[in-house]
Structures are given as C-alpha cells and as structure tokens.
Amino acid sequence: MRITSDFGIVVDGSIVILEGILAHIYGRRLMGRTLSKEEMDAEVEKGAGNVVRSTTFAVLIILIVFFPILTLTGIEGKYFTPMAKTLVFCIIGALLLSLTYVPMMAPLFLKRTVSVKPTLVDRFFEKLNRVYRRTLDFCLSHVCGTLVSVFTLLIFSFFLFTRLGAEFIPTLDEGDFAMQMTLPAGSSLSRSIEVSLEAEKKLKQDFPKIKHVVAKIGTAEVPTDPMAVEDADVMIVMKPFSEWTSASSRAEMVEKMKKSLETVEGAEFNFSQPIQLRFNELMTGAKADIAIKLYGEDMTELYAKAKEAAKFVEQVPGAADVLVEQAMGLPQLLVKYDRSKIARSRTDVTETAPMALQLLVENAVKHNEISNRRPLTVSVIAEGDTVEVSNPLQPKRGGKTLIIEDEKAALRNLKAVMQEVDTDFEIVGEVDSIFDGVEWFRTHPMPELVFMDIHLADGSAFDICAQVDITCPIIFTTAYDEYALRAFKVNSVAYLLKPISRTDLREAMHKLELLGGQVKEEKQPDLSAIIRSLKKEENYKTHFLVPVKGDKLLPVSVEAIQYFYISNGLVKAVDSEGKEFVFSQSLDELAEQLNPHDFFRANRQFIVSRKAVSDISLWFNGRLAINLKVPVPEKIIISKAKASELKDWF
Secondary structure, three states: OOOOOOHHHHOHHHHHHHHHHHHHHOOOOOOOOEOOHHHHHHHHHHHHHHHHHHHHHHHHHHHHHHOHHHHOOHHHHHHHHHHHHHHHHHHHHHHHHHHHHHHHHHHHHOOOEOOOOOOHHHHHHHHHHHHHHHHHHHHHHOHHHHHHHHHHHHHHHHHHHHHOOOOOOOOOOOOOEEEEEEOOOOOOHHHHHHHHHHHHHHHHHHOOOEEEEEEEEOOOOOOOOOOOOOEEEEEEEEOOHHHOOOOOOHHHHHHHHHHHHHHOOOOEEEEEOHHHHHHHHHHHOOOOOOOOOOOOOOHHHHHHHHHHHHHHHHOOOOOOOOOOOOOOOOOEEEEEOOHHHHHHOOOOHHHHHHHHHHHHHHHHHHHOOOOOOOOOEEEEEEOOEOOOOOOOOOOOOOEEEEEEOOOHHHHHHHHHHHHHHOOOEEEEEEEOOHHHHHHHHHHOOOOOEEEEEOEEOOEEOHHHHHHOOOOOOEEEEEOOOOOHHHHOOOOEEEEEEOOOOHHHHHHHHHHHHHOOOOOOOOOOOOHHHHHHHHHHHHOOOOEEEEEOOOOOEEEEEHHHEEEEEEEOOEEEEEEOOOOEEEEOOOHHHHHHHOOOOOEEEOOOOEEEEHHHEEEEEEOHHHOEEEEEOOOOOOOEEEOHHHHHHHHHHO
C-alpha cells in the first residue's frame, strides 16, 4: 500500500519556529541594526526559545487526532492504521528537526542587517486588514443582524448536510467489469471452458460496447484465495462510457448483462469491478462487498437455509446482486459393508460388490437422485480398497441419425461438425426432398435424431411433419429465422442457423441430453395424481387481502390481476384497469398460491396471467418476449430454457 501524507502537517513545527525567530529579530528593538555573528546566534536562540513550548503543544495536538485511528479494527483498521502510523512518525521526526536543525541553520541564511522594505505581499495584507476592520466594525455595530444571519446560515448548512451522501469507503468507477462465474462443485475443466466461451459469445453478441472478454479459470491472483476449476474470473473490458447506447448507467448495464446470461444454464454469475474484487478478497476473503457465511455439518441443509436467507436479503434496499455459493464436493454414494452380517451369510465381499453397485445405481435411477449432466462416482469401502465406475446413466449422445438436406455444401459442413462434436452419430440416411423424406420414414424404423432443413427443392420440410408422425427429436438447420416459432410446434429441440458451428451443435446436443435423449411416449393417466392435482386446485387463491392507506385491507380478485412484478424490492400486482397493489408475499410464495393453469412464472421479476397475454414475439438467441394487453414497466423476456415450458403452458 502506498501512503502519502499532507506535507503541510509535517512542516508545521518548522514554520512556527521560523516565524518565532523572525518575529523576534525584526522587532522594533533591533530594527536598523547590523548584528554580528555572535549576536545573531544569541537572538536566534532567544526567538526559538520563545516558541518551543507552543510548537511542541501544537504538534502534540495534531498527533492526538491520529490516535483514535490506531484503534480501528476490521477493514477500516487494515486500510487506515498504516497511514496513521506513518503520519505519527513523520510528525515526530519533523518536530525534532524543527527544534534542532531549523534554529541551527537560521543564522546561516538570515540577513544580519535588520531592515524592512514593504513588499507586494505586505501591501496586499495591509489592504486585507483594512477590509477586515471595516467588516468587524460593521458586525459589532449590528449585533442582532449578525447573529440572525449566522444562525440562518447554520440552519441552512444543516439542511445541506442532510442532502449530502456519505460513504466511509466509496466505490470508484473503474470503467470495466469483473464477473465471477461459478459452476456446480465438481464440474470439469472442459465444462468450465465451454460455459465461459458460451457466456463470452453471449455478452459480445448482445453488447457491442464490450471490447474484450477474458476468462481465467482455476488460477488465483491472490495466494490466499484458492480457486477451483469450476470457478472463473471473467474480466469485461468496456468502451468509454460516452459511447454506451444500451444503458444510461453502470447499474443498468449490469442488470441487462444478468438478464442476457440467464440463458446460460448451469452457471451463476456475480458482477463487480476488478480492483474492488481484489480488495474484497484481500481484506475479507470474500469476493462480494458483503458476505454471509453459514457453518454446519449437513451441506444439503446449509444450502437450503442459504437459499432461504437469500430471499430475505434480496428484499433489503441496496442489495443489487445476491448470489448463493454452494461449497460441496463431487456427489458420491458410499457403500459400507457390515462385515459381521457378511461373515454370517458366508458371502465374499468381491461377490457382494457388483451386486451392491447394481442395486445402488438402479435405486438412484428410480428416485431420480443422480444428475444426467455429470458423471457419477461410486466408492465401495472394503479393506481399504476403492472402486470407481463411470456413470451408467449418462445418456448416449448421437445415435441413429437421419439428415434431410438438399444443399451439398451444407451437408458436408454438417457432417464435419457432427464428427468434431460427437463421434457416436450413426447416419442411417440422407434425403434431399419431401417425397424422399416421407418415403424414407414409411420404409425405415424411426431414427433417434433428425437433422432437417426447412427449405427443400420441392417445398417446405413442415410438409413431411404433416404427412408423417415423427416421434423422435428434430434439430432444424436453416438459413432463415422466421420459422422458429412454427418449428417448436413439432418435436423440435433446437433451431440452428447456417452455417452451423461446433458451439451451436454442442448446445443443441446438450439440450437433447437434458430432455432425456428422446420424446417420451404417452403414458396412461395416473388417477392418484389427478386426484391430488384436483385437491391442490381447490386450495389455490381466488382473492387476496391487500393493505391500503390507513388501517384497511382491500380484497383483490385474482381474476382481475394481469401480472405480478418486483419493483424496488417490492412485489406489486397490476389489474386490468392499471391499478397497482403492493403485496407482502414474495414472487416464490405467490407462485405456490396461484393456479399454474392461469399464471406463468416468466422470470425472476414477472408472473403473468394467461388472460393478459396479447401475443408472443421471437427474441434474440432463441428467447421469447411476452406482450401483454396492459402496459408493463419493461420487456418480459423468456429465456431459451423456459421457452418450451411457456409453449406447453399456453
């Protein structure tokens, strides 16, 4: 830390000593005389001796100001204590020099002939003294008016003080952004690189004012800050603020970046500034300005409590970015053998292990306890041996694939990208027309995946879907974006624009994995589930009691509400007439109390009513925008991940 001190405070003692010497020498007693060397030394000693006590007390008074700073703790102590110590030692050293060195050097530089010639400064201060005397005489002759004026100015200063902002350590505008990307614990380096590249592409696509985006994965600039491969520090270098057009402030830009990154699945993002981030890490060990840490043994319970606490923190004014970090390792299932029972049953451990592993995996599949996105590690503890197996639940990518494409160049590019992304693709057919496509489906079993171009030589590919009941997933590949909404009405899992890149195809395959790899077959209705649903529907809210001005509660019908939204930390509802009502519940609580058939949770800010929807527009990068019949404070954007859920709901 580099500390600079006020030079005036350091030299105060020397100035007082020197002024005391000059005041003594240039008094009336010595005016006009030429002093010898001995007389000069004696007069300097007398002049310095007259102000030694005053100088010492003045410096001590200045030192007393810094003593309370030495008692500070925490961030303030770490930041200001070194400064206070430096100033104290500087002032003490300057005091010793002013009492010894300055009197010694004064006879060598001062003139022995004592004479005073008026200078420009003397004439200036003489005029200033005359103005001061007139002002002082006026104030003394008008005491009442002076007192009233002084007290009026004092009251006005108090008013100005209340209007001024105050912050102990203000946050400086650094010009750039620092973003922390956090993936689930145990994520691989390749997954971190893939997500960071996706986030970088998304930011540079939506915000042209970004110059560079650089991600550092698994490397910590601070030695005391270990960084895993699932964490990344992303530096966003921005163009000058004067060139921004999409946002009028830095806070608005951060909010828009957050909304843009909502489509990046499996990652959490926290925004800060580069220097601010490093300062927080050095001082508190946390990357955010305020960190709340929960301690305990049960990680699952801690994570649930942290998410519950985050709901309350989000309602606090000034809480701009609340992020819950889960400190958990790789998910593991441990099998511990009861050796006494094994011995009684005369069973070998080596024979029991495969059986236990099989039962363990089958039970996990049954209860959906294992994520399909990450490998499963099963540890079998037996006489110090550990057996690790890969996740048998990982869905197979690719599979038997049909390609419907009439452009040879596009076909070659698609096959090359498929080979780079996944070598498990088994191309079972290639057709280039509607007639051949229909004929292929009638004469061949249903494939596991179809790549389909929309514009074919003899018409639209949607004609194939009209003639054939395609039950497998479809990935549309086209150069036109106006058919996206129509494409999702069939078994489409992705809509890729030509030329297709590795990243686009990889995202599509990842989405296919999340959907389970294939379209689910229709099941027989579960009567018990229907009964439970009907019972739950009876408990949905039809009216709310909303507090209004005074001590009244106003009943508001759910049917009249068009949408719920969050504004400045408050949850509000808007009816068909445009009236707003403030609710005490959070959006999560309202989502549980409202009928999901009538209301849809669009994003973190909005819950919309089916009756209020006017139409749905296509948005950037596969997202959708809901247009309501009533005015809304901002655009309601549906992420790519929730687009299919919205279509199913509507």
